[in-house]
Amino acid sequence: MPDHIPFPAEFAARYRAAGYWTTETFQEFLPRRADRFADHIAVIGRDATGANRALSYLELTTSAERIAGGFGRLGIRTGDRVVVQLPNIVEFMEVVFALFRLGALPVFALPAHRSAEIGFFCEFAAAKAYVIADQHGGFDYRGIARTLPSTPHVIVAGDAGDFLALSGVRATGPSDVTHVDAETVAFLQLSGGTTGTPKLIPRTHADYLYSVRESAAICGVSSATRMLVVLPAAHNFPMSSPGFLGVLHAGGTVVLAPDPSPSTAFSMIERHRITMTSLVPPLALTWLAARKNSSADLSSLGVLQVGGAKFTEEAARRVTPELGCTLQQVFGMAEGLVNYTRLDDPEDVIVTTQGRPISPDDEVRVVDDAGCDVRAGEVGHLLTRGPYTIRGYYNAAEHNKTAFTEDGFYRTGDIVRLTESGYLVVEGRSKDQINRGGEKIAAEEVENHLVAHPNVLDAAIVAIPDAYLGERTCAFVVADGEPPNPIALKSFLRGRGLAGYKVPDLVQVVPEFPVTGVGKISRADLRRALTRSWEKVKS
């Protein structure tokens, strides 16, 4: 059984012939840029010790080669998986490009993940190593490392304690490399997921680099671009839409923000003459509010991208007048398809739609519950297939049967409509996932943790509307014996090593769940019924 489902031969041939897929790989991506942009600054940011650093293309390449040499000596080989959980520090870039150099596959964990998620990724991907920073945001990542029995190497940027220090892993000379093929898997991204366990997304060099190149062109990225990376760099949006990879592709400069607060970001925009950045809607709202009391010079900022969750039209209309830059809406998914409003689109298109696909060969279908195409302009389920959308999750044969149609369309779980000019408007969601300000939560995953509590008989997680985050989570819980105390239940979930953003905002103990029909009640029906009853309470 292959780890990943390849594109069918006739599609691969078409994508190659169209020039979408080339032979370039992530192994040669950075060295090639270093040949062209040698002394130009590639990345500016703090390192794990808090010191400010600026690395040229040549310096970043040399550093990545040395780390690759050290990884090689530890026995990390082409095709091996390595879980990378680093905040926005320069070591993130060094480590990721070191792994690319070796042809090893980074598994991109987020800084918010905790032992429950990391343990799963290490185990599921049979990771050879786990790379972390000692501490970040008041959290000590070495604590997670101590909970991992089966991952051989733990490599730490900063104070390594009992583990291997990244500084010690740097070898003196470059490594031998085995050349990888552009149509093999380059890394694993994480899916927001809808099921009890997270899913891993295998992206190939050829498919991802196509999306990076096109994204850079659509977003007007050049060697003069100076991008502030505010969101966690491991997420698909700041990584490739066009993200730091799009900027490095074009020879621009990536500036890593240590935290997303407007005070930090505004002064960095002024100091580094930042030209573009990307935010999730709640952060965009925070920036809009903070702008009123800030005199920072933001005049260099040309483009603000907002995506990851629905940006309301009302907020979208405020961006250009209040921040003085062009808004670009981005509706994407780590599984592939990314839509952008174009920089020269009329204002109405920019503020009322979530953009149109990158590629002329992105196939987009909007279908009803029975899978039939809806009439033009009507609302339905978004299905997609194309040159950079996966055909299956990593090692998930069963789940793939329902997550994809028989002819290979990915069921996005998003409810959309297509405008006459081919732009998508996101109207809602059919998947059992909560979008908490861009952070995705699989209802079933949290429910599984809740029912592990001795006083919880059953649990259902539903989304409740929220003006700032878009959605928050409410856990409805049926008690087994003594009703559990909501605060104790939340700390129970934290104690199980669940990422903080997945801990329910509200907990409601109810005597029983509403019955939605005759016969067996699916959890999906239950969630919908609870959402409806919640909406009634609110109105």
Ligand code: OOB
């Ligand atoms: C991005 O990727 P993921 O994998 O974290 O989440 C994908 C899901 C989409 O299926 C959709 O439900 C939601 O996030 N979403 C949006 C949206 N952008 C993403 N919903 C409404 N409006 C938007 N603009 O979130 C992602 C990946 C690449 C670029 C941008 C976002």
